[in-house]
Amino acid sequence: MDMATQYLAANRFGLGRRYDDPAISDVQGWLTRQLGEYDPAPAAIAALAGRGAIAAAYVEYQEDRRAMRAEAAAMSDEEKGMTPELRRLSRSAIRRHYVDATAARLSAAVATQTPFPERLVHFWANHFAVSADKQTVIGFAGNHEFEAIRPHIMGKFADLLIAAVRHPAMLLYLDQAQSFGPDSVFATRVRGRGNRQAPGLNENLAREILELHTLGVRTGYTQTDVTSFAKALTGLTVAGLGRGAGQRLMPADAQPGETLFIDRLHEPGAQTILGKRYNEMGAKQAETVLRDLAAHPATARHVATKLARHFTADDPPAALVDRLAADFLKTGGDLPSLYRTLIASPEPWAARPAMFKSPWDWTVSMLRALKAPAFGERQNIAAMFTQLGQPIWRPGSPAGYDDKVATWAGSAALMQRVELASRVAGRIGDRVDARQLAPLVLADALTPETGQAIARADSPGQGLAMLFASPAFLRR
């Protein structure tokens, strides 16, 4: 079978060759070097507003809503008709953070000189997915990737897990901010006042950590494990943004959007999870569980399978999964070691590109290939990816986007890409010579058929559209 080593290095491992990238002579060396050169906070991302500003937008939104509710009570019906407009205004500040973050993510991906780690950022952000279809997540979704994922992809899996779980986006998304120990000081006091609707446990985060982030579905944990883990997690909350009575327990100096452990919300006592007893240690209890989960053989296998799939095909070769899982256990979940194992393994290099690029991968690789700006300055990046079928940070479920060919290879989706390629070609097609660009970006995956089809195009623009719609360019 003929290989496409150059193309695989640039697209399966990287994000597509940039128009100004030099040819890669030693693909493995090139990829390994990137692990050391990775920048967790590139300029486009470092320039964004931080957690505090995002939280402030939510606080303002909540205050507006409260004020509006108060006003609405005293309003005539005619006046009430105006409130949706006002509500939209206060929402727009939150939305702005999302839109800015999507643009920064794209700009960093297009510009990066270390596309392999950048791909890994996207991979892990999808593994620890939050979804911006929840109002409380919209503003924080980008910050989750930038502040929880990015700084930890070159460390231990356990630290990445803890950072991803403790970020306000995850705590708000999976309802942890509303989960209270049933026998916590707080819940007991509320019950003591005769309130039947005492605050209680929410298992959402605990279940998804077990099912999606660590062990994997059907790996032997029970409902009791889920409940006990949820209890261990209680006390973990977000200052200033959660709903309910718990907000009154926040320390006076807590900054809105800050992740806090509040002892009075925490379920007291020991918890037994997966047969192991965890004594009461306050915040340390959940962290100890998380570290044990991160080191579990089922977690090693779960992570190994997802990584192997991402770098080979729908059904990853068993040998590669075994090798990655063994490496994970041997190194205590050292992520760079996994990446080096991937680079050195024969499986990711053994076949022609078989994965169908996601809309994100495809668009990023197209933009990297072009020197001229493919879109106008006012192009709404977030809306474009929604139209292409992969809204950024909005997979609709904590499972993230499925990483299989069938997820993205649909007929309407294919037509969408051809139409977008046509539009880009219409904009800049006569400034780019697709005949010269094709051997550069398709490298050893350029087939004579594609080369001929591009050369025979009826205009420079059509040639460029055909390059981006070519069978090779659609895959990785």
Place this chain on the structure above:
Amino acid sequence: MILSRRSVILSSLGVAAAGAIPNFAYAAATTPKRLVFIIQRGAADGLAIVAPTGDPAFASARRALADETAGGTKLDGMFTLHPALAATGGLYAGRQAHFAHAVATAYRDRSHFDGQNMLEGGGSRPYGRDDGWVGRLLTLLPPAERDALAIAPAVPLALRGTLQVGTYAPSRLPQADSDLIARLSGLYADDPLLHPLWDSAVKTQELAGDIGGNNGRNGADLGKLAASLMLPADGARVMMVETGGWDTHSGQRGRIAAQLRGLDQLVGALQTGLGPVWTDTLVIVATEFGRTVEVNGTGGTDHGTASTAMLLGGGLAQGGMVSADWPGLATAARFDGRDLRPTRSLESVIAGAVAHHYALDPKQVMTTLYPDA
């Protein structure tokens, strides 16, 4: 989601100048002159559009395609207009159409990329200029007549220059044209994943994106849109309309008929839409180069050299005639033994028509539009 081409949405792409976007509320303009440049991308076959049916070598060279023009308007003793151009034939009868035949730019190779660059840029070699002949023409016009607009997602090379130009795209994601779709069908033919996906995508696609589709009505819609953008007092005075799908390597008979039906309806809708302003309008239709004299093995024609250009409008210098220093189609008369030989420069045809239209000094127009000539 496939957006309808009918849903006209103002495009923010390109260097669209806010001031160049017409306001539909205003009444028709008093200053008269309008110019429309319709580019035929893909090398339109001049021998099928204005067929030299009186040339003794025509029938044998064109073989199966020789009767393509049967039933078309007889233009003179030599030339017959393609029957799909019925309305254009009517303009010819009313001295509002002129065909310049055996014309070509200075370009003599056969690459669409390079040829279109020369046609639009007006340079003497491919990629020799980064501005275009229409863009340079604007500098010769009074400020009130400079508003230029392209119905395209971005400013085409022909309109680029020192003055700002608007763009107007019919939809946010324009549909891929039918020619690109056909080519991709070929490219995906042996791909087990893409072939069935694409097949089904194409079946659900209405192919509303090119002038030939929808039995010519797409051309009519485009013409109507162009007229509506040019008619208002503060509307565009200079307009470029792009058409694709002219690269008829195979199955030319049906494809070029559909293309020309679309072009005919585009021109008809322009005339109707502009009403009395049509008298002061010049439409130039041109392509990057022509196609081979001989028909190839797949019922089509390959890249050639000279083609035909159309001048349409109410105030032509020589309406109702075909101008050609006819080289003949015999093998010995052909360029490189295969193509219609160019006997006149397309640049001079364009410059001459523009100079007459705006009553400008022909020499100044020529040196401005084609400074490298």
